[in-house]
Amino acid sequence: MKNKSGICGRSIEDFLEIIEGFHGWKAPGVVIGGFMVDLARELVGPHLESDVVVETFHCLPDAVQLLTPCTFGNGWMKVLDWDKYALSLYEKKTLLGARVWLDLEKTCLFPHIFDWYMRRVPKKALPLDVLLDSILAAGRDILSHAPVRVTQYYGKKQKGRISVCPKCREAYPVNQGSQCQACGGRGYYDRLN
Amino acid sequence: MKNKSGICGRSIEDFLEIIEGFHGWKAPGVVIGGFMVDLARELVGPHLESDVVVETFHCLPDAVQLLTPCTFGNGWMKVLDWDKYALSLYEKKTLLGARVWLDLEKTCLFPHIFDWYMRRVPKKALPLDVLLDSILAAGRDILSHAPVRVTQYYGKKQKGRISVCPKCREAYPVNQGSQCQACGGRGYYDRLN
Structure with a gap:
């Protein structure tokens, strides 16, 4: 070397x-x-x-x-x-x-x-x-x-206000809309029970 | 516990x-x-x-x-x-x-x-x-x-064909266009020399 x-x-x-x-x-x-x-x-x-x-x-x-x-x-x-x-x-x-x-x-x-x-x-x-x-x-x-x-991507990723998804009852950030990503149809899994 | x-x-x-x-x-x-x-x-x-x-x-x-x-x-x-x-x-x-x-x-x-x-x-x-x-x-x-x-995001992330960016001469995946992300104006840094 x-x-x-x-x-x-x-x-x-x-x-x-x-x-x-x-x-x-x-x-x-x-x-x-x-x-x-x-x-x-x-x-x-x-x-x-x-x-x-x-x-x-x-x-x-x-x-x-x-x-x-x-x-x-x-x-x-x-x-x-x-x-x-x-x-x-x-x-x-x-x-x-x-x-x-x-x-x-x-x-x-x-x-x-x-x-x-x-x-x-x-x-x-x-x-x-x-x-x-x-x-x-x-x-x-x-x-x-x-x-x-560096001109972008620096600093802490802000966390949004957390609420409860009316459909799955899990916590999610309200700035993503009226329901969470999965309940909004962008899920990556099928639940088997 | x-x-x-x-x-x-x-x-x-x-x-x-x-x-x-x-x-x-x-x-x-x-x-x-x-x-x-x-x-x-x-x-x-x-x-x-x-x-x-x-x-x-x-x-x-x-x-x-x-x-x-x-x-x-x-x-x-x-x-x-x-x-x-x-x-x-x-x-x-x-x-x-x-x-x-x-x-x-x-x-x-x-x-x-x-x-x-x-x-x-x-x-x-x-x-x-x-x-x-x-x-x-x-x-x-x-x-x-x-x-x-799981119905999405599984498996290996495919790597695209690699080429040389005509502007910065660095390697980049050709499926991203005719030049790399940074040279295409989406860079996150200013080069200081």
């Missing part, structure tokens, strides 16, 4: 282990995400109170949740369904921070990573350990970054 | 500790969420491969991520912005499972929980340890559940 040898104060081995424990397997995207979070924290200053915006639903949110105090459930991590491998870590008060992204042009030096990310090879043709070796060898060398000011 | 004395095989003390480590503090919603996940797992069968739909962004997703293999980043947990304190855990193959929800009528027996959930008292008037004592005393007694068949 050409880069510093740890990720957010952990050894690479420890980091791979906690990925497996949380995410279920050593997903390449989470490993790359570890290097991204590590770089972002270094740029922003690891001791500041930071929030984060993640630009993909895939893998990267788990690297953030494992390596920063930001989680989906505490609201300090916002996730956009853009499918871009990028995140912005920023200081809560000033909204200043760093955006870090997987730089596709830089991955050309690491053809396994390029092929994997662009889905140019079937999974069977690129064994996980070969891909992970490339990712660990690349470290930060496939990333770019820029200073940013 | 009138209920069984642990949560998903952990002691209550351990569970409160891992909440604090991950979520940042012993948030009442995550503690209630622990009882919800524990009940749902018991109903569905803890050894089945299960996915989950969570009906609120607040707190509950973190209980799920701490107590099941489902995370936001691995895609086994889907989260709806409905602000209902409910989740459905279901078997991946059959789509059959259990929906568990905070039953507002049952919280009337635990007035602190009712007041907290309905935001009827200012935070200062209800100290965290008093509220947590109520939640631990209530356990499952404030929950209801029903068997369900």
Whole structure:
């Protein structure tokens, strides 16, 4: 590895282990995400109170949740369904921070990573350990970054006034209408009794 | 406590500790969420491969991520912005499972929980340890559940074909248009250099 040898104060081995424990397997995207979070924290200053915006639903949110105090459930991590491998870590008060992204042009030096990310090879043709070796060898060398000011999605998600849905008698936010989402026909389940 | 004395095989003390480590503090919603996940797992069968739909962004997703293999980043947990304190855990193959929800009528027996959930008292008037004592005393007694068949949001989120945005040169999914979300004017940041 050409880069510093740890990720957010952990050894690479420890980091791979906690990925497996949380995410279920050593997903390449989470490993790359570890290097991204590590770089972002270094740029922003690891001791500041930071929030984060993640630009993909895939893998990267788990690297953030494992390596920063930001989680989906505490609201300090916002996730956009853009499918871009990028995140912005920023200081809560000033909204200043760093955006870090997987730089596709830089991955050309690491053809396994390029092929994997662009889905140019079937999974069977690129064994996980070969891909992970490339990712660990690349470290930060496939990333770019820029200073940013965050202009949206910051701050606490406001909770609306809570009322009781007249149909199901469950609590729901009144700003969603006269009944809850499920009773309004947008449900995702059939009740079996 | 009138209920069984642990949560998903952990002691209550351990569970409160891992909440604090991950979520940042012993948030009442995550503690209630622990009882919800524990009940749902018991109903569905803890050894089945299960996915989950969570009906609120607040707190509950973190209980799920701490107590099941489902995370936001691995895609086994889907989260709806409905602000209902409910989740459905279901078997991946059959789509059959259990929906568990905070039953507002049952919280009337635990007035602190009712007041907290309905935001009827200012935070200062209800100290965290008093509220947590109520939640631990209530356990499952404030929950209801029903068997369900999941009809939406199941399965793997499809990844689209990836291309290079002609403007920023970053990778993005082509099904989003001729340029990426940020270059298309929906960005959340100003780049500072």
